[in-house]
Amino acid sequence: MTKPPLVETPEGWVPSGLKVRGKAGAKPTPSPVVAQPAVRPTATPSMPVPMPVESAAEVTEAKAATDSQASFRPMPVLTILSIICLGILYMLGDWQWAKYVEKSRAPAISAATAPVSVAAALQSSQPEYRPVELTGLVDPRSVKLRALRDGISGYRIFTPVVLEDGWIFVDRGFVAEADANKVPALSGQVSYRGVLRKGAKANSFTPDNDPILKDWFWPDLPAMGASLKLTGGSPAYYVALNLVDPLATGQTQINPWADSKGANQIPPERHLGYALTWWGFGFALIGVYTGLHIRTGRLRFGRSPS
Template sequence: MTKPPLVETPEGWVPSGLKVRGKAGSKVTPPSTPTIAPLDARPPTRPAASPNRTPPEPPSEPTGTKASDGSGVRFRPMPVLTILSILCLGILYVLGDWQWAKFVEKSRAPAVAAATAPVSVSAGLQSPQPEYRPVELTGLIDPRSVRVRALRDGINGYRIFTPVVMEDGWIFVDRGFVPETEVDKVPVLSGQVSLRGVLRKGAKANSFTPDNDPIRQDWYWPDLPAMGASLKLTGGSPAYYVALNLVDPLATGQMQINPWADSKGANQIPPERHLGYALTWWGFGFALIGVYTGLHLRTGRLRFGRAPT
C-alpha cells in the first residue's frame, strides 16, 4: 500500500487530504524524546524521614569526668630558674625573720629609769634582772684590752673591752667604739678608776656572726669567758660586762654617749631600723616573685584564661 504524500500546512506536514482541527496559526510540534541523565550525575536520594523517628543522642561522657572548656591556668616552670628562685626566697625569708626577731626583742627590752640610782656591781649581779641595771664600780684598771669587731653607722671598727679588778673580783668594761682606721690610737689606761654604766650580758649576737678566734685575738662578739681566759684572768664575773654610759676611747676630751649602754636596748641599731631591714628583705622576696611570674608570662610558660581552639 502506497502512503499518501505529505503536504505542508500551517499546522505542519500532514498526509494529503487529511483535515486538521484546531485554531488557525497553531503549530503542532512533535513530541521530544526524553533524555536520561547518567547514573553518576543523579543527586543522592535521601530516605524520607519518618514522623515517629527521633534524632540520635550525642555520646555520653565517661562517668567521673568533666568536659574541658579549655579554660584555666597553664604553667610550665623553668627548672633551673625555679630551683634558684626557691633558694633565694628561703634566704630572704630567713633574713627578714631574723631582723623581725631583733625588732621584737629590742622593743620588749626593759627600760631602765634614768632616776634609778646605780648600785655596786655585786649588788647588780645579784638582782633578779641584771641586764641593763645601772651600776657603779671602783677598782684598778688592767692595762690590757681586748678588741671586739663591731659596726656603727656603717663604719667598721672595734669595741674596746678592758678588765677592771675590784675587791671582790674583776669585770670587763666596754670603753666605746673606735673606727678601724684609729684603733691604734687607743691609749693604754692604768691606775684607780671610778666608772658608771649598765650591766650587759655577753651573748652571741646571731647565727650569722662568725666564730671567734682566741689564738689570733680575732673577736666578733663578746665571749667574756674566752676573753678572760685569753688574758689569764681568774674569778670575776664572766657572764656580764659594764657598758659605760659616757665614753672617750681616744682620750680626746669629748665624751659621747655609748649606744651599747642605751636603756632602750643598749645596741647600736635601734628597733625601728631592724623593722626596716625586715621589710626590705621581705620586699626583695615579693619582687623576686614578680620577676619570676613576669618572665614566665613573657615566654608563654604561664597563661591564664581560655586556651585557643
C-alpha cells in the same frame, strides 16, 4: 555520475533501491545508560585532602574544655634563683624583726635610777641594762673586738677590771681601725659607771671568733678571759660605760652599746620598717615571678564551668 531516481514511499521520497526501516522523522531510541561508580579524585601533593569540617558547637565545646584546665610549667633557672632570693629576703626580714622585738622588750633606763654594785646587779632577776658602778684595779691588757659604727670599721676596747670578788670586762668605747694602736694602756685604780650587758652573738650573720688569732667579732667573755689567762670573775656579763674616751682625748662621748634599746642608736620602730621592707621585696618577687609565667603562657588558671 547519474544520481538514481527518487521513488515516493510512505515515508517520503527516497532514492530508488534504498530500504528504509522505521518511520520517517522518528527519533532514535536512546541506549540505556549504565550508572558508573563515582571515582574520588586521588590526592596529590599539590591538591590537599579535604578535612571534615567541625561544627561551631564542637569548636566552642573543645575551646571551653581547654580553658577549664589549669596548667603550670615553671622556668627551671628562674624558679631556683627566685627560691634562693626569697630565702635570703625572709632571713633578713626575720633578723630585723628579732631586733625590733628585742629592743621593744628592753627596759628603759631612767637617768634618776641609782646605780648598784656589780654583785647586786648580777643577783637581780634581770641583770641586763641594770645601771652599775664599780671600783677596782684595771688590767693594762685589753681585747679588741671588731665593730662597725656609723659606717666606720674599727674596734671596741674591752679591758678587765679586778674587783673584790673577781673581775669583769669593761667596754671602754669604740675607736676607728686607724686609731687602734693609739689606745693608751691604763693602770691603777679606776671608778666607772655603766650598764650590764650580756656577752652573746648579735645575730646568725655574726662571724665566729678565732681565739688563736685573737680575732674577735662578738663578746665571747669566757674565751676572751682565757686568752688573757684570767680566772674566776663574772664572764657572762660585761659593763658598757655610759661615757667613753678610749683615746684619752679629754672629750667623752656617749657609748651606743650602753643604750637600753640595744647595741646601737637605731630605734625599734626603724627595725620594724626594715623587716617590712625585706618581706615586701619578697612579695614583690612572687608577683613578678607569677606575672612573667602568666605572660609567657606557662601559668594558666582553669575556668569554672558555667
